[in-house]
Amino acid sequence: MSTPTTVEQDLRGVAREPLVLSGRDYKWITNRICGVVENKQPFVWWLVAVPGALLSLVLLFTLVYLVSTGVGVWGLNQPIAWGWDITNFVFWIGIGHAGTLISAILFLTRQKWRTSVNRAAEAMTLFAVVCAGIYPGFHVGRFWMVWFLAPVPNSNAIWQNFKSPLLWDVFAVSTYFTVSVIFWFIGLIPDLATLRDRCKPGLKKALYGIFSLGWRGGNRQWRHYEMGYLLLAALSTPLVLSVHSVVSFDFATSVVPGWHTTIFPPYFVAGAIFGGFAMVLTLMIPCRAIYGLHDMLTPKHIDNMTKIIVLTGTIVGYAYLMELFIAFYGGNPFEVDAFHMRAVSGPYVWSYWAMMFCNVIAPQAFWIPWCRKNLVVVMCVCMCVNTGMWYERFVIIATTLARDFLPGQWGYYEPTWVEIAMFVGSHGLFLFLFALFIRFLPMIAISEVKGVLPQSDPHHHPAH
């Protein structure tokens, strides 16, 4: 009788890699993460924050111009009534989903490596949803009438049409934003307490103190806190799925060829995760270099995320090909023509192939280990994915609307400078908010990273 594990064998390939390198201890983690907030920001931070702030002003200007003049300043017209605005909306909301995915799904599946990236990813979620919310809000035309979307009794005694996908959007996006804020805030409480305890008395300490709610880290608090966090994760997971599914319903409940297809909900969700992970890497790889977080954001973390990108990219590719196949199989002439115009003969063929290359072909590089390790390659592919996911939405929206059932309804759409400025401005807003987040809040979840160190296991006995 012997146990298999006592057999002396080389099992290095099977060993779990440490999540924090160089044997860092609790103190180092606290100092390094809090140091980002407490120390003076490096010059690069200003290079991001100042242009970000300026571009946010551009966004503000275009919005004022839009509202004061009317939506005619956009390039939209019949037949293409949805253009860059809805493209950007879906693009940003999709970006947000990876944040929730990292927080929630990876938490539920006990993927402990998430601890190093979840905080920044959640912040990214919130800011992306802020950017996303702007577009449909202003797309309604008369922005001051947006409250019509809320089910409140009004003088006309009219109620909203709850059968409309656009109303589901209102509920889905606002719920998503609210729940993401709650999830993010609850996660932040222990870390705000850490910052509070490190501050000298003063305004800063008071503010961190107020927002940490007087957290004392007692186990009698932790046990409910952990359950609350788990439940929020369990709620956020179907929530992410539902939000992007509802966004996909905006298209798929219609009878328009190219929009009406049953795979849209899971395909949109996979695409959102795909694009979101690329954005997380786009943000975190520079942060890692600038703030010296290499021991917490290890090559293993990047490796895992690139693997998720290749997986979700392939799922997205499956959906693209399934759409083409079913158009062929189903034999509906409108469906066949819609995809023929998308991929072969329509006015936006270039965007279809840009999407195909960026979303399906480029990520396949991550099958090769060398590409997952080389940060330049990783950044290039992530940029491809970021671009590709924008094109995906553009392809779905513009190419479909440009070719309606009757040739008499055909048109071509180009954005005006207002749309372009809004798009660039929303990126500025996103970067500015992210820079503020880095400046004032711990960008890595301190307590969670500490919790995954080997010495955090109460049964751990250091090797002698």
Place this chain on the structure above:
Amino acid sequence: MSVTTEDKVKRTWGYVAEFDTAASVYEAAKAMKEGGYRRWDVHSPFPIHGMDGAMGLGPSFLSRIVFCGGLAGSLTALLLQFGTQVGLYPTIVQGKPDNLFTIPAFFPVTFELTILFSAFTILFSLLVIIRLPRLHHPLFESKLFTGFSDDKFILSVEARDPKFAREGTREFLQSIGAKQVELVEEEL
């Protein structure tokens, strides 16, 4: 009339004891439970796996409250949608029925409100259960205590505990491996 520190009336709140490792505080917690203490807690920078068992605490009951919150959300949403769409102001559009069988169209909103209500239930019931926000607490006066949010593990015992004894408890804490023990007082 300023009151100097010396003039303030203070009373003993309890002890805090500092530990260096999760393993040592885990053992100490087991000893505390065996020692019969009841009003005490372990303050750590992160939740320690298995500590609930060591302290003799059962699983959290939060999930049951949240289930009710979620149910309330579903019912609110169904009431809102059926009430307005079927009762108050039937909108007969999109070739959909205006009776019970229009329910698939109501699923998205029902789902979202279920999640929203559940999330709010989690936030507020969590805060009530763990008695936060409480911006001031006698423990914050302790010098040792703030180490809990960095790299120390703090065990606190309240004077209200029936087993508490000014000397006995200090010795007990030291005997179970505390590196330092500090008396915490609160102002009256």
Place this chain on the structure above:
Amino acid sequence: MNEHNSKIELPEGGELFDSSKVGPVKALLGLIGAVCLTATLILLFTFSRNGAGEPKLGDWASYSYLFAVTFFFTLAVGGLFWTILHHATNSGWGIVVRRQMENIAGLIPWVFVLMIPFFFSQVRDDLWEHEPLHRALVAKTEPKVAPTFEKDHEHWEHELAAWIGRADSARKLVAAGKASAGEVAQMTVRLKEAEAAVDELKAAEPTEASVRRKLQDKDNHLLTHKWDMYFHASKPRLIAYAIAFILMVGLLRNWSLTTDKVGGEKLFLRSRYWSCFFLLPFGVGFTFLVIDFLMALNYEWFSTMWGVYLFAGAALNSMALLIIVVTLFRENGYLRRVVSLEHYHLMGKLLFAFCVFWAYIAFSQFFLIWYANIAEETRFYLLRNAEWWNVASIVLVVGHFFIPFVILLWRPVKKNPLLISIVGVWCLLMHALDIYWIVIPERAPSLTAGTTPRLWSGEAVILDLIAFLGVGCTLAYIFLEKLKGVSLYPCRDPRLNESINVVN
């Protein structure tokens, strides 16, 4: 890393299954399986109407057989999915139950053997009516091809000769040198036109195939869909799926069994490496197999979600089967030292997750079709909500989703082997209903088209039961047979200790 974890004493060769204890059960399974399967096969091949006419018993039974085989195929292929997933995600928790996943997946070759009847027209023509319809249409077109071709070709020859003549006369005029400059220019243009027309005509010489295509295009949309291109390849495709799936199962199982003997990490790492790649043929193969088998039951029906929908059911119910199998082993005294309640909890959570996933996919598919209300798509759901099928649809919504969802929310259920197994049995019943609901509603309308149309074939339920028992008992017998001489858990897997001590 988990040195501190308790190391329990485990026998070196793992646990072996004592076949002698289950002798009577096995014999009974074998007997029922053999009798029912033989009965079904005899019905399929000797009581077939072979083309037109009133449907006979064997025609009804074709659907029964498809239902039974598909049901067990989804379970077996789900086992393969869980094995691949466990390897590809570098997981550790499920090593102790992975051998049972492999055992379930090990049925895949036998399921493919049971698919052999689908190569024969006695079964095919009943199930996939586009094939006989297509053949009939081709047969209708074929007599017209030869005369039309002759006429077309004659016409083409005339045209060609005329253009060649025009080109020649133009060429002669220019060559004669009697024409004025203006006339030469005119003739040159005409010559070019004529030469182009000649080239074009030569390229477009009518062939029998092009004439056939022209006639078919005029005739019926079944022939214009170019489906024949897809469907004619369905037999070679089935062979390709079989090769791909059998290869994947064979390799993974072989590596796992070899590790039992030699230990070490080499084969573990190899399984992990290849499993990542296996995800691709798995996804593509599964999707197209269920399209060929189930979506094609009604050639007008199509849905891009179809593969995902069937996959969700397969993964969910394979997990349910895994839980039941593990519980049965534990109840009989096996696996008790390695499988703990933590594993049940984990498997229960996966069951729960896929229960929700199935509902999400099923709802999305239904919802989008219900909402858009396009005629060619709604037929699928209209049929399944006609008369009593409506009850089955509602039972599916409640039974396949709401009931297990609410029950699995509670942690004590997931940690109780008996309760979670009962939920597993319930899920399998619902999955059977799901597959039944996909296959059987097509039966009566398809078979009775052209005779007395019927919606429901009540008397054929007994055939469904016989086919189900035949396929199920046979596979259960094979499952027990294959347990011989193989440890019930991967006894020398490098992650075994991690898995035994898993806490979630």
